Amino acid sequence: MAASLSSLLLPIGSGSVNTLSAIRHGSSCDKVRGFAVQCSNLEVRVRASRLRDQFKDDICSIKRRDVLGLVLGVSSMLVHSSEAKGAGLPPEIKPRLCDDTCEKELENVPMVTTESGLQYKDIKVGEGPSPPIGFQVAANYVAMIPSGQIFDSSLEKGQLYIFRVGSGQVIKGLDEGILSMKTGGKRRLYIPGSLAFPKGLTSAPGRPRVAANSPVIFDVSLEYVPGLESEE
Numbered sequence: 586m587a588a589s590l591s592s593l594l595l596p597i598g599s600g601s602v603n604t605l606s607a608i609r610h611g612s613s614c615d616k617v618r619g620f621a622v623q624c625s626n627l628e629v630r631v632r633a634s635r636l637r638d639q640f641k642d643d644i645c646s647i648k649r650r651d652v653l654g655l656v657l658g659v660s661s662m663l664v665h666s667s668e669a670k671g672a673g674l675p676p677e678i679k680p681r682l683c684d685d686t687c688e689k690e691l692e693n694v695p696m697v698t699t700e701s702g703l704q705y706k707d708i709k710v711g712e713g714p715s716p717p718i719g720f721q722v723a724a725n726y727v728a729m730i731p732s733g734q735i736f737d738s739s740l741e742k743g744q745l746y747i748f749r750v751g752s753g754q755v756i757k758g759l760d761e762g763i764l765s766m767k768t769g770g771k772r773r774l775y776i777p778g779s780l781a782f783p784k785g786l787t788s789a790p791g792r793p794r795v796a797a798n799s800p801v802i803f804d805v806s807l808e809y810v811p812g813l814e815s816e817e
Contacts, residue, residue, distance in 0.1 A: 680740040682727050682771060682804040683708055691773065703758050704775040708804070713768025716810045718751035722763060723811065727804045736792045736801075745808055756781055759803055766807045774803040 683691065687708060694706040716722045723745040728737040739746045748754040750763050758776030766772055778798035785797035795801060 679735050680727075680738065681735075682725060682740070682806055683773065696775075699761065701757075701761060701780060702777045703761050703780055704777075705762055706773045706775075708771040708773060709769075709806075711767030711770025711807060713770075713807075714810065714813050715765065715767050716750050716763065716807070716813070718764065719749055720813070721747055721811045722750045723747050723808045724763065725806045725808060726759075729802045729804075730793055730795060731800055731802065733802075734793045736786065736795055747811075758801075759805070762803065763805060763807060766805070768807050768810055768813070771804070771806040774805060776801050776803060 691706055691708060694708070696704055696706055698704045724747075725739045726737075726746060727735060727740060729735050735741075751760055753760070756776065758774055758780035761780070762772060762774040762776070778800050781799065781801045782795055783798055785799065786792070786795035788794035
């Protein structure tokens with residue numbers, strides 16, 4: 586038994602018959618390929634026991650690290666998943682007024698620039714009346730920062746946005762852009778910072794931050810002007 590335990594202290598394939606014989610007969614000590622082998626049978630058993638304990642500790646430590654890594658990995662996935670949900674739907678699958686085909690066609694539409702600095706492209710020219718100042722209008726809109734990220738949208742809310750045009754109820758660029766539209770029309774407004782949000786908008790789940798006085802883009806469709814359609 587002592588001989589078999591002492592062999593645990595030797596590299597596999599090392600040692601010799603003489604060395605093992607010296608261990609059995611209790612010689613003071615020997616060195617085999619850099620390993621100091623104590624010849625006391627008691628000490629051999631103690632060292633072998635320590636090696637087994639250390640081996641078990643190493644295995645437990647590896648298992649603990651693996652379990653911890655798995656837990657951390659799952660936690661990270663859950664965090665990223667919740668962040669993705671908190672950030673809202675990816676921009677490409679959010680409802681828009683201008684789809685991919687529309688975007689390509691819009692490249693060939695001439696840009697119109699007004700005296701205030703507002704720019705726009707008509708996606709579709711309406712056939713109905715233009716709204717007089719102070720009249721209520723019902724419109725859909727998709728508001729974006731220049732990168733194309735949506736920060737507000739009536740389509741996501743599922744209801745038309747109704748307000749009095751030209752009365753300062755919305756940002757200046759949106760007021761001006763809708764006043765020259767015809768009912769049934771659809772337009773992209775490139776609103777400069779001076780006609781946008783003077784105080785900016787803070788970020789929120791599903792909404793990127795809009796810096797103060799930074800340019801924004803609005804896709805708008807003028808659905809109808811309450812009161813005017815009855816006069817037609």
